[in-house]
Amino acid sequence: MWDAEGRRYIDYIGSWGPMILGHGHPAVLEAVSQAVSQGLSFGAPTEREIELAEEIIALLPSVEMVRLVNSGTEASMSAIRLARGATGRSKIVKFEGCYHGHADALLVKAGSGLATFGQATSAGVPAPVVQDTLVLAYNSVEQLEQAFAQHGADIACVIMEPIAGNMNFVRASLPFMQRARQLCSEHGALLIIDEVMTGFRVALGGAQSLYAQQIPGFAPDLTVMGKVIGGGMPLAAFGGRRDVMEHLAPQGGVYQAGTLSGNPVATACGLATLRQIQQPGFHARLGERTQQLVQGLQTAAAEAGLALSVDSEGGLFGFFLLPQLPQNYQQVMQSDGTQFNRLFHGLLERGVYLAPALYEAGFVSAAHTEDDIAQTLEAARAVFRQMAQ
Numbered sequence: 001m002w003d004a005e006g007r008r009y010i011d012y013i014g015s016w017g018p019m020i021l022g023h024g025h026p027a028v029l030e031a032v033s034q035a036v037s038q039g040l041s042f043g044a045p046t047e048r049e050i051e052l053a054e055e056i057i058a059l060l061p062s063v064e065m066v067r068l069v070n071s072g073t074e075a076s077m078s079a080i081r082l083a084r085g086a087t088g089r090s091k092i093v094k095f096e097g098c099y100h101g102h103a104d105a106l107l108v109k110a111g112s113g114l115a116t117f118g119q120a121t122s123a124g125v126p127a128p129v130v131q132d133t134l135v136l137a138y139n140s141v142e143q144l145e146q147a148f149a150q151h152g153a154d155i156a157c158v159i160m161e162p163i164a165g166n167m168n169f170v171r172a173s174l175p176f177m178q179r180a181r182q183l184c185s186e187h188g189a190l191l192i193i194d195e196v197m198t199g200f201r202v203a204l205g206g207a208q209s210l211y212a213q214q215i216p217g218f219a220p221d222l223t224v225m226g227k228v229i230g231g232g233m234p235l236a237a238f239g240g241r242r243d244v245m246e247h248l249a250p251q252g253g254v255y256q257a258g259t260l261s262g263n264p265v266a267t268a269c270g271l272a273t274l275r276q277i278q279q280p281g282f283h284a285r286l287g288e289r290t291q292q293l294v295q296g297l298q299t300a301a302a303e304a305g306l307a308l309s310v311d312s313e314g315g316l317f318g319f320f321l322l323p324q325l326p327q328n329y330q331q332v333m334q335s336d337g338t339q340f341n342r343l344f345h346g347l348l349e350r351g352v353y354l355a356p357a358l359y360e361a362g363f364v365s366a367a368h369t370e371d372d373i374a375q376t377l378e379a380a381r382a383v384f385r386q387m388a389q
């Protein structure tokens, strides 16, 4: 990536996730140009919209029906409305440190103690709008159990990032995911997995495919998707169980619509991207490259005498200036922000572009070469040495 002054960067943000093939992949650009020449938007279903929906359904076994929208925010907002409409309940459970876009009811941080109804994190969100949003600590089975014991009959859904990429990189533990699934089923609530960041990136079948390998029969009721399925254009989706999705208008009573949803240019971009990432070995190669990066970073930090914990899955990674991987938001925030800023700026000066905050994940694309990783590690060695002084 080059900035306005012509400086070159190795980009580990990739538009915050969509650019899994890198910037300007020829097959994607060609598909988009073709689509543009045929017209920008019709407000009627087009063939590609159906093809993309079928592609998503083929890749995610838990998704029987899917609705296309324009952003991850819209997708999670609509999934929440659907969950409330389908269950006839109003309370929702989310986890501290998970981000699901900027719908009012989801812009909530934990209240004074955890397992409380939260407070709005943004000006402009009136308290009544978040009064039904219960915020729990990520990876706390105890708080989940407590929440269901107290409010089980009123909980419409639990929404979670399966690997929380909005607090750097924190995996949902197996017991936590398993218990969330069980409690939702027992109490008639829906489990919504937000795969906007992880979907099609950590594995072709998303993070849910990794949990399904370890938890027999595991499947979410609804999945929220975005980023990679649009390949860099405004496109996102939510989908899941047919009996739940049928509550959406026009069949059901839950309203949802969008002038530009399923836009023919965006669907061309998304389809071209999904076809590229289905090439044999794509995610294995992406995962290896990402591993090279994070392990190299860990070694470089250790050589400088700094503690760095790292994790990655497919093309998503995280690292913490902490001796051990954190399990929740409170632990993530124990990272040394000043040291992180030195790392970020030191790398930026050396042409390596990482997210400028310690609570953001990193993204590797298929366009990153071994040479890019080697250059990144060389820069990191120099910066870690400075930080250790």
Ligand code: PLP
Pocket (backbone or CB within 6 Å): 016, 070, 071, 072, 073, 074, 076, 099, 100, 101, 102, 161, 165, 166, 194, 195, 196, 197, 226, 227, 236
């Ligand atoms: N959900 C997750 C997990 C995200 O990471 C994001 C954005 O980063 C969103 C939802 C919101 O998506 P968008 O920015 O497309 O509205």
